[in-house]
Amino acid sequence: GTNWGWYAYDPGTNLVYYGSGNPSPWNATMRPGDNKWTMTIWGRDVDTGAAKFGYQKTPHDEWDYAGVDVMILSDEKDDSGNIHKLLFHPDRNGFIYSLDRTNGDLFTVGKIDATMNEFKDVNFKNGQPIRDPEYATYMDHQAHDVCPSAMGYHDQAHDSYDPTKQLFYVNANHICMDWEPFMLP
Numbered sequence: 001g002t003n004w005g006w007y008a009y010d011p012g013t014n015l016v017y018y019g020s021g022n023p024s025p026w027n028a029t030m031r032p033g034d035n036k037w038t039m040t041i042w043g044r045d046v047d048t049g050a051a052k053f054g055y056q057k058t059p060h061d062e063w064d065y066a067g068v069d070v071m072i073l074s075d076e077k078d079d080s081g082n083i084h085k086l087l088f089h090p091d092r093n094g095f096i097y098s099l100d101r102t103n104g105d106l107f108t109v110g111k112i113d114a115t116m117n118e119f120k121d122v123n124f125k126n127g128q129p130i131r132d133p134e135y136a137t138y139m140d141h142q143a144h145d146v147c148p149s150a151m152g153y154h155d156q157a158h159d160s161y162d163p164t165k166q167l168f169y170v171n172a173n174h175i176c177m178d179w180e181p182f183m184l185p
Contacts, residue, residue: 001038005068005156008087013102015043015052017087019068022061028137034059039067041089041097043104053104058093059128062137063118064150065092070159072168073101090159090170092152093129095122112153112172118146135179142180149177 001020008017020042023035039058044051057067072088076098087101094116098107109122118136119129135146147153157171 001035001040001066003042003068005066006070006158008071008073009046010073010085010101013043013052013085014046015101016046017041017043017071017073017101019071019089021066021068022058022064026064028060028062029139031060035061039065039093041067041071041087041099041104043087043101055097055099055104055106055127057089057091057095057097057129061093063093063146063148065152067091067093069152069154069156072159072161074161074163076166088161088168090154090172092148092154094119094148094153095129096170112170113148113174115147115174115176116153118148137179137181139181142178144178145176146179147176148173149175151175 003018003020005019020040023038039061040054040056043053058065074086075083076086077083085101087099090096094112095109097109100107106127120132121130135143151173153172159170161168
């Protein structure tokens, strides 16, 4: 996947954060497997270029979600008063991720919109989304009302964080799609 979109830099970790896009070709039947390193949030050392971590959000992306949207850095307190260095990423796949920005571990994940249906949840043991096969994109299967659409619940619009109010402001789409595969000569 390509590395276009929004980038963030943390001088405290000396890491730059960005997302890699969707795999190609778009026809998922033609590229089996997870298509590793696509649809991934990267943390790279600025001095060496070495990857410190890579967290893949949508293995084997079937919907063209291109997970390169904004990376928001924030220090947040948990209920015990411990401060966590986090990276927030609202993704086109319908989830808002927060990762520990020092090592890429999944901290929390939630749905942008309750109508999201192509995934049921995220498995915290392996970090992967749990798919609903009814909304998959494979030959001889017509999927109706796949939510979100290829545009995603969140696209390239930039979001923001207000540290005084401790609130995130996120642009969101509410668009679903039908998916009908067909062969071209």
